[in-house]
Amino acid sequence: MTSEPATAAKPVRLAPMQVPKASDVLANDLRERILSGEFPEGTSLPPERDMVVQTQMSRTTVREALRILEVQGLVRIRTGRSGGAFVQRPGGDSVADSVSLLIRGRHIRLAAIFEAREGIEPTCARLAAKYRTDADLARLAAANAAISGDGPLEDFLQANVDWHVAVAEASHNELLAGIMLALSRVIYTATDNQAFVDAEVRRTTIRAHARVTEAIEAGDTEAALRRMTRHLHKYTEAISEVEDRTAIEVPGG
Amino acid sequence: MTSEPATAAKPVRLAPMQVPKASDVLANDLRERILSGEFPEGTSLPPERDMVVQTQMSRTTVREALRILEVQGLVRIRTGRSGGAFVQRPGGDSVADSVSLLIRGRHIRLAAIFEAREGIEPTCARLAAKYRTDADLARLAAANAAISGDGPLEDFLQANVDWHVAVAEASHNELLAGIMLALSRVIYTATDNQAFVDAEVRRTTIRAHARVTEAIEAGDTEAALRRMTRHLHKYTEAISEVEDRTAIEVPGG
DNA sequence: ATGGTACCTTGGGTATGACCAAAAGCACTG
DNA sequence: CAGTGCTTTTGGTCATACCCAAGGTACCAT
Known part of the structure; x- marks a missing residue:
């Protein structure tokens, strides 16, 4: 079982594949949902730590995704209690x-x-x-x-x-x-x-x-x-x- | 020395002050330098770990700053050896x-x-x-x-x-x-x-x-x-x- | 020699865990 | 009852460890 015949007629072929960055995946998902209207203006996204458990990603990744959306003007982030990321329509x-x-x-x-x-x-x-x-x-x-x-x-x-x-x-x-x-x-x-x-x-x-x-x-x-x-x-x-x-x-x- | 007279005629007055985020400070600095032409197109910024020692900031902060600039189209980031952040004019x-x-x-x-x-x-x-x-x-x-x-x-x-x-x-x-x-x-x-x-x-x-x-x-x-x-x-x-x-x-x- | 394979080095990407700072609410005291 | 200070919630920062990508290089087999 450990050695295959050298004359195997079917060499393994793999397509080139691209691995997107985790933070981009999350950012893209949230962006689409915001733009589609699923999250109306003013909606507050879950706290970062909640997103971590929901997405199984690290907090670093979640934060990078939020930063991307913030720079694009899609969310506004406030600190402090009852803070968080609030959906915002780009203006x-x-x-x-x-x-x-x-x-x-x-x-x-x-x-x-x-x-x-x-x-x-x-x-x-x-x-x-x-x-x-x-x-x-x-x-x-x-x-x-x-x-x-x-x-x-x-x-x-x-x-x-x-x-x-x-x-x-x-x-x-x-x-x-x-x-x-x-x-x-x-x-x-x-x-x-x-x-x-x-x-x-x-x-x-x-x-x-x-x-x-x-x-x-x-x-x-x-x-x-x-x-x-x-x-x-x-x-x-x-x-x-x-x-x-x-x-x-x-x-x- | 530990108790002041309660009738002190000069109450302490402080102006409201704003503390910007560390990552924004770094991002703003780099952005100004890029836009001013100090870093011409194609210049490679130092590796993240070098920036950490130079700025005395954590890698998280440095990375957030770079992400901001990346979203704004001012740098392009490539992975792998001889990768890094390369200055890019916004198009x-x-x-x-x-x-x-x-x-x-x-x-x-x-x-x-x-x-x-x-x-x-x-x-x-x-x-x-x-x-x-x-x-x-x-x-x-x-x-x-x-x-x-x-x-x-x-x-x-x-x-x-x-x-x-x-x-x-x-x-x-x-x-x-x-x-x-x-x-x-x-x-x-x-x-x-x-x-x-x-x-x-x-x-x-x-x-x-x-x-x-x-x-x-x-x-x-x-x-x-x-x-x-x-x-x-x-x-x-x-x-x-x-x-x-x-x-x-x-x-x- | 020479060509390919494996390893090494240098870079960004992700995961954890700890702690700091801001803001809202609550509780306690005078 | 007012005001002050603690508590809690939530983002911001730091430090460390490890993974993945991409060149470069040494080494081995032919």
């Missing part, structure tokens, strides 16, 4: 984070970001004119009220970003809103400490915002699209002039 | 992944994805007409050659996606290209197994692609923008008709 934030990484890691020029915005944001304005609700209009009005020609630069930029994000969310397209959130965040940090935002630029911006807001309120999709396009184009030109001289890159955040 | 893939999560997690309608594409891709076409190189044109030509009116549906869709991605990359705007890669991937998986792509749709698509390609080749930015807009709009209408009846949602991938 625009996670998209914004990865876009930020792309921009910073690839050293993408500020001009390229404005190019992208020129494509996306007019569409947001168009959709906003189509789908805006009363709540959206109120938020836009509030953003317009908050912006002023003569406060600290930081306040102006913040109010500026708020208005743009409000337009994006008024489009009722979460995908566009998420992307715009990312771009706005990056543009905000990149525009900070830039001297080209003078009083003239501020006045022009306020006027343009008001006109776009009017179009959205009136439900005039084409006017909203056109006015937003013009606004962004002029703003981009102002930036380009500066960049030609100083080669602005996106700073760290 | 369009990581953006695509997070967009996928957003879409699946929020149950975003296919129509909303097409809306977003209608904003982004015409801009890609416009920029492509402006900045395309000979290599870009060759790639577009190859994509056009690969698409055919009568093969398996899967091949048609793949060639379709390839062309759209090629247009996006011809824009020489990595941000737009990354976002388009994400959308294309999602649209691909969502359109698969959809019956509305009949022979008529295919012929129309091929013709439209050819016309957009011509405009890009000629450097006619406005024609590229206009033709791409029309192409997408017609495609979207076709989808909308189906969705009204069947309420397509984006399936899992």
Whole structure:
């Protein structure tokens, strides 16, 4: 029984097989269940030590799986009693984070970001004119009220970003809103400490915002699209002039 | 010395302080260094056990930090001898992944994805007409050659996606290209197994692609923008008709 | 010589067990 | 009854041991 004939006609053949990492297996399983809706938002997953006994994995493995889901924005983890991992739907934030990484890691020029915005944001304005609700209009009005020609630069930029994000969310397209959130965040940090935002630029911006807001309120999709396009184009030109001289890159955040 | 007067006039005041997690501290440090370019692409970080002695942290903590960076697409980890963590610049893939999560997690309608594409891709076409190189044109030509009116549906869709991605990359705007890669991937998986792509749709698509390609080749930015807009709009209408009846949602991938 | 097999070395992956830290609830004391 | 401090629950960190993967190398048989 211990020695086979050397002339055996059937050599053992095995297919190449891949062994996935245990933590990935668990993470994938949980991710699918979360995305499928089996675990609605706010559901608390079992404590780590419970998962250990249920999955027969070590606590290290369980924790790595949870870490993966946390980075992907699918769970939020809190310490302390009645803490644990709570299911969370991924929001625009996670998209914004990865876009930020792309921009910073690839050293993408500020001009390229404005190019992208020129494509996306007019569409947001168009959709906003189509789908805006009363709540959206109120938020836009509030953003317009908050912006002023003569406060600290930081306040102006913040109010500026708020208005743009409000337009994006008024489009009722979460995908566009998420992307715009990312771009706005990056543009905000990149525009900070830039001297080209003078009083003239501020006045022009306020006027343009008001006109776009009017179009959205009136439900005039084409006017909203056109006015937003013009606004962004002029703003981009102002930036380009500066960049030609100083080669602005996106700073760290 | 052991008892102070109860009437001490100076009560101790402490500011609320936050203690970040050790693994986050390490991850943030490495991330900043990677993004700043201190660790160029391909650099191999020290082995985990070396990091342990250098950082005075436990291996668990080091590994969690590496897992965070891995999920964010900043390092790639290989096992075995001469393995380890290798620095990687975040690419369009990581953006695509997070967009996928957003879409699946929020149950975003296919129509909303097409809306977003209608904003982004015409801009890609416009920029492509402006900045395309000979290599870009060759790639577009190859994509056009690969698409055919009568093969398996899967091949048609793949060639379709390839062309759209090629247009996006011809824009020489990595941000737009990354976002388009994400959308294309999602649209691909969502359109698969959809019956509305009949022979008529295919012929129309091929013709439209050819016309957009011509405009890009000629450097006619406005024609590229206009033709791409029309192409997408017609495609979207076709989808909308189906969705009204069947309420397509984006399936899992 | 030479080619293949087995072993060695270096790396990440997993399992345990212990202990620290944060947060909510409870119990005890003044 | 208020306030303070203990207790419990749950995540965070550490240390150690061992397993698995992948190159490199030495050695043996041909």
